[in-house]
Amino acid sequence: MKLTFSRSVIAGSAFFAALVFAGDQTDDYLTTLTELGYPAPADNQLVHIPPTLKDLEQSSMHPELKRVIRRGHDLFTDTQQLRGENVFNNMNCSSCHLGDGRMPFSAPVWPAAVTLPNYRGKNDHVNSLEERIAGCFTYSMNGKPPDYGSDNMLALAAYHHWLARGVTMYPEQPIYGRGFPAPERPEEVSYQRGEQLYKEKCAICHGDNGEGLRIRDTTVFPAPWGNNSYNWGAGMVRVSSAAGFVKNNMPLGQPLSLTDQEAWDVAHFMNSQERPQDPRYTGDVAETLEKYGPTFHKHSLYGQKRESDGKVLGDHSNTGNKDFLKPDTVRPRTFE
Structure with missing residues (x-):
């Protein structure tokens, strides 16, 4: 099979390479980012x-x-090797954390190594680094994390710590390029505009029906919705997070090429599509929304009626490609 990649994919690879191999040349690194339009x-x-x-x-x-x-x-870069054991969709860690987890404005992962343990509102207790990684497997991978203290969990934690080499624990300064900084939300977002933009800008890589692209056992482009995507508990279901990711990173190789309005419209459309159930599902979507809305789903479309057809999003018991809802790692911590 001969694979043909678009110019945007080739440009994206070159862009990541330029940053990955910037080494200690801080000025060159920042110049590359600011020339692309990222803030200094x-x-x-x-x-x-x-x-x-x-x-x-x-x-x-x-x-x-x-x-x-x-x-x-x-x-981190080939999490699919754990498919069927810990991963039950088509995602890799690097599907969201681009550039091997090093890219600013693409939720670089090194801040987790120097800011954890810390309180996290999503589960209302203090989380360790391993627990934060476990959350990514539970929600973004729609899976079951490697056991705490296992070889694979240790290796992933060690990689996070390596990326944070030289950074002080619990830094008091705000971190440049952390997370998926969202552009200012426009007054209105449009499902219809987002759908059209997706067809024009996104479908070439991620598929007409959000199925992504997978060749043999390799995920080339992840699925933004459906059974092979992240579930309703993943951070990316928050429309602001998705808008920040799209604005700063998509289309691949063309960061910041979409307007703020376009980024929000695409994110709104993408997160108006169905996906596997939130592992915290109580058996009733309205009850789950009431329970987790104040801390999480107030930023998502979970439990809301889709404007295109009135469907209540998340009103199902579909767990995707796995035969369980919640791994045993999703539990409270009380210190009692």
Whole structure:
């Protein structure tokens, strides 16, 4: 089979490579970002360029630790190797955290290593780094996380810590490029405009029906909805998060090319489509919305009527490609 990739994909690969191999050239790194239209860091912001695997090989760290960090990188960029055991959709960690988890404005993962343990409103208790990674498997991967303390969980945590090398724990400065910063929400968002924009700008990679592109056992482009996508509990179902991701990163290789209105319209359309049930589902969508709306679903379309046809989103018991709803890692922590 001969694969043909669009110019945007090729440009995207070159863009990530330029940042990944920027090394310690902070000025060059920031110049690349600002020339693309990203904001320059404010004077009080913490700027960190995560080290690369090349830096790892040149470091004086123990060979066994290097091996574990490389394993973490391998799992992060090819999480599909855990498909059927821990992953039950077509996502990799790097599907959302672009550039091997290093990209600013694409939720770089190194801040988790220096800000956790910390309180998280989503589950209303203090979370460890492993628990935060477990959440990604539970919601974004629609799966079951590797066991706490297991080889795979250790490797993933080690990779996060490697990317944060040199950063002070619990930094007091705001972190430059953290998360998926959303553009200002327009007065109105449109399902119809979003649908048309998706057809024009997104379907070439992610499929006409949001199925993504998978060749043999490799996910080339993730599915933005359906059974092979993230479930209703994933952070990306928040329309603001999706708008921030789209605005700052899509189409691939053309970051910041969409207007703020277009980013919100596409995100609204994409998150108006069905996907596997929230693992916290109580058996009733209205009850689940009432329980988790104040802390999470107030930013999503879960439990709301879709404007195109009146369908109540999330009103089903479909768990996607897995035969369970909630892994045992979704539990409260009380310290009692």
